[in-house]
Amino acid sequence: MFIKTPRTGLVGFVGSVTLDVFAALQGVLSLGSKHDCSFDLQLGGGAVNAARQAQRLLPHAALFAFVGSDDLSEVVAQKIRHQFPNHVIVPALDETRISVLFDGTCFTTRPALSVTQLPTESLAMLSTCEVVVFAPATPADSQFLLEAMKSLPDDSHVILQLSTSQLKDRDSAVKLMGAADTVVMNEGEACAFAGRSSPMAAMQTVYQACRGDLIVTSTTGVRAIIDAEEISQPAFRVDDVELTVGAGDVFVGTFAAGLALGRSAKRCLSIALGAAALHVMGASCPTELDDIVDEITAANGTAKPVRPDAGHLEISTARRGGIANSVTARR
Numbered sequence: 001m002f003i004k005t006p007r008t009g010l011v012g013f014v015g016s017v018t019l020d021v022f023a024a025l026q027g028v029l030s031l032g033s034k035h036d037c038s039f040d041l042q043l044g045g046g047a048v049n050a051a052r053q054a055q056r057l058l059p060h061a062a063l064f065a066f067v068g069s070d071d072l073s074e075v076v077a078q079k080i081r082h083q084f085p086n087h088v089i090v091p092a093l094d095e096t097r098i099s100v101l102f103d104g105t106c107f108t109t110r111p112a113l114s115v116t117q118l119p120t121e122s123l124a125m126l127s128t129c130e131v132v133v134f135a136p137a138t139p140a141d142s143q144f145l146l147e148a149m150k151s152l153p154d155d156s157h158v159i160l161q162l163s164t165s166q167l168k169d170r171d172s173a174v175k176l177m178g179a180a181d182t183v184v185m186n187e188g189e190a191c192a193f194a195g196r197s198s199p200m201a202a203m204q205t206v207y208q209a210c211r212g213d214l215i216v217t218s219t220t221g222v223r224a225i226i227d228a229e230e231i232s233q234p235a236f237r238v239d240d241v242e243l244t245v246g247a248g249d250v251f252v253g254t255f256a257a258g259l260a261l262g263r264s265a266k267r268c269l270s271i272a273l274g275a276a277a278l279h280v281m282g283a284s285c286p287t288e289l290d291d292i293v294d295e296i297t298a299a300n301g302t303a304k305p306v307r308p309d310a311g312h313l314e315i316s317t318a319r320r321g322g323i324a325n326s327v328t329a330r331r
Contacts, residue, residue, distance in 0.1 A: 015047025015135030046135030053253030242282030
């Protein structure tokens with residue numbers, strides 16, 4: 001059910017939903033034998049993880065969930081209705097995406113979308129969101145996502161996450177980055193996309209393809225180019241690592257929530273790093289956005305410095321022909 005709310009402060013998260021199957025073995029694994037184990041079914045996927053984080057911080061966060069059209073889809077739909085009061089369920093996959101997680105290994109399916117465009121009613125609902133986050137997808141979904149992005153109002157702030165497979169399809173990736181206001185990727189993805197070993201040089205190359213801002217995350221923190229200004233934020237120290245999977249989604253969910261709550265992008269970067277650090281620690285995240293940095297600082301002390309060989313990024317804005325911050329350029 002989609003809850004109509006004031007546009008200001010509403011964040012929408014768009015992406016395929018995964019049914020995560022967590023398997024816990026009882027005893028020692030012996031190949032070729034039958035074993036007793038327990039299973040736990042949870043919702044997963046980038047959009048779900050980011051929306052779950054934003055929902056802790058915002059009165060209004062909406063999940064636009066792409067689900068399968070098979071027998072498992074109702075299981076997924078029931079969990080969405082239970083966990084996300086504000087949601088839109090779109091049957092857009094031939095089969096439910098499933099991931100099996102066992103002993104630190106993930107086995108997953110990545111079905112492409114089976115629809116060519118977002119239903120008119122769903123697009124109208126998405127257009128009411130002030131901030132819209134598009135989660136990682138498959139290369140086959142790129143045209144679908146591009147059309148959805150172009151159909152949003154000019155004043156919507158579009159945040160784009162791209163999967164490794166999407167970035168390998170360079171032409172489609174460039175088109176998507178050219179339609180987003182903020183692009184988020186990790187350091188390894190930036191280097192692979194740019195074909196450069198130096199993270200600083202890779203960031204410059206990626207930035208040339210972006211219409212708006214760029215955020216590159218790493219284990220040492222984030223480097224970003226916001227309004228053509230270079231910004232560096234060191235990561236918070238984490239002494240005891242409990243969980244690294246999903247930290248990027250927590251970062252994006254927190255960053256989007258911060259923008260919707262009127263915080264500056266620079267402030268949002270620091271808060272999002274704090275939330276990601278708490279996630280990695282396995283600690284609970286405060287429900288008040290501005291308490292997050294205090295929480296992680298109290299837990300583990302100060303932020304650690306950016307690596308000494310990070311260097312300086314020379315920023316060129318010429319690549320966008322004077323439309324560096326023009327939202328209408330999305331069209």
